Amino acid sequence: MKPPAATADRDALRWGFIGSGRMASALVKGMIRAGVATPDRIVASDPQAGTRDELAREAGIAVHASNSPVVEASDAIVLAVKPQSMASVLAEIAPMLAPRHLIVSIAAGVGIGAMRAALGASTRIVRVMPNTPALLGEGASAYALGPDATDADAQAVQRFLDSVGRSVRVPESQLDAVTGLSGSGPAFVYMVIEALSDGGVRAGLPRDVATTLAAQTVLGAAKMVLETGLHPGALKDQVTSPGGTTIAGVQVLERAALRGALIDAVDAAARRSAELAGPARP
Numbered sequence: 001m002k003p004p005a006a007t008a009d010r011d012a013l014r015w016g017f018i019g020s021g022r023m024a025s026a027l028v029k030g031m032i033r034a035g036v037a038t039p040d041r042i043v044a045s046d047p048q049a050g051t052r053d054e055l056a057r058e059a060g061i062a063v064h065a066s067n068s069p070v071v072e073a074s075d076a077i078v079l080a081v082k083p084q085s086m087a088s089v090l091a092e093i094a095p096m097l098a099p100r101h102l103i104v105s106i107a108a109g110v111g112i113g114a115m116r117a118a119l120g121a122s123t124r125i126v127r128v129m130p131n132t133p134a135l136l137g138e139g140a141s142a143y144a145l146g147p148d149a150t151d152a153d154a155q156a157v158q159r160f161l162d163s164v165g166r167s168v169r170v171p172e173s174q175l176d177a178v179t180g181l182s183g184s185g186p187a188f189v190y191m192v193i194e195a196l197s198d199g200g201v202r203a204g205l206p207r208d209v210a211t212t213l214a215a216q217t218v219l220g221a222a223k224m225v226l227e228t229g230l231h232p233g234a235l236k237d238q239v240t241s242p243g244g245t246t247i248a249g250v251q252v253l254e255r256a257a258l259r260g261a262l263i264d265a266v267d268a269a270a271r272r273s274a275e276l277a278g279p280a281r282p
């Protein structure tokens with residue numbers, strides 16, 4: 001890797017967010033919550049007044065209507081617009097970039113190659129796939145480095161992502177799979193929680209009790225996987241008494257092909273991420 005850009009202050013980067021929607025908002029608020037950046041070192045932009053006002057009010061940062069003040073006031077620029085808006089944003093910011101700038105894209109399906117083509121081959125680029133639980137410091141992110149990104153860039157992005165959850169470095173070729181699993185995954189898990197809660201209600205629990213128990217059960221089970229290091233199947237076996245209640249439910253889930261449905265969901269989301277890189281965008 002190349003040495004860090006001489007002008008970049010690695011320990012006190014100024015962060016700029018282009019696009020202030022749901023994912024940018026989760027990351028900004030998560031960073032501030034974790035203390036990785038103070039509000040005066042983060043700026044953002046968005047064309048929608050309501051979106052600007054909301055983030056400015058909730059995070060205490062400056063949010064501009066145009067993108068040039070963000071480019072001017074930042075060292076690391078997080079591109080947080082929809083994939084469909086990326087081409088116009090890249091064309092807009094390309095002439096404004098200086099050697100100090102690190103480009104961090106969170107857009108699904110927009111490749112490093114396409115960004116280099118639009119911004120210039122020597123641009124330092126890191127492509128990230130975060131997820132919305134970053135808001136609470138429980139994000140799951142993966143990142144891939146562009147050819148000109150430095151060790152310092154990798155460290156800065158890893159510090160940023162680890163401050164809002166867990167992160168892993170992957171080859172760019174794996175980012176569509178990451179998008180299908182952890183990028184889209186919170187939506188799948190919310191559906192599971194909602195359905196578990198429905199089950200509790202069906203069995204006679206009040207809704208609030210059922211949702212609390214369902215969500216805490218998913219949280220606890222996830223922590224068991226992460227903190228014991230045991231295989232999920234072994235942990236499932238610990239819950240499943242011979243002739244007991246759990247195996248009765250497991251049988252229903254196997255008959256309903258729960259596993260196949262989840263595998264298909266991740267696969268479909270990963271394929272959609274790959275599709276977004278192509279010319280046929282919606």
Ligand SMILES: NC(=O)C1=CN([C@@H]2O[C@H](COP(=O)(O)OP(=O)(O)OC[C@H]3O[C@@H](n4cnc5c(N)ncnc54)[C@H](O)[C@@H]3O)[C@@H](O)[C@H]2O)C=CC1
Pocket residue numbers: 018019020021022023024045046047048051067080081082083085088089106107108129130131132183184
């Ligand atoms: N929402 C999620 O769970 C995740 C989203 N992502 C990625 O993050 C990106 C943003 O997604 P969301 O936050 O969900 O979308 P969003 O629609 O909530 O936010 C996008 C924002 O970009 C703004 N925008 C549009 N054109 C712009 C321009 N030219 N300059 C500046 N801002 C502009 C829009 O007004 C909007 O507020 C997408 O590329 C998506 O693939 C990645 C991981 C998870």
Ligand SMILES: O=C(O)[C@@H]1CCC=N1
Pocket residue numbers: 108179183184
């Ligand atoms: O649904 C989407 O396209 C974005 C990318 C990953 C999560 N949300």
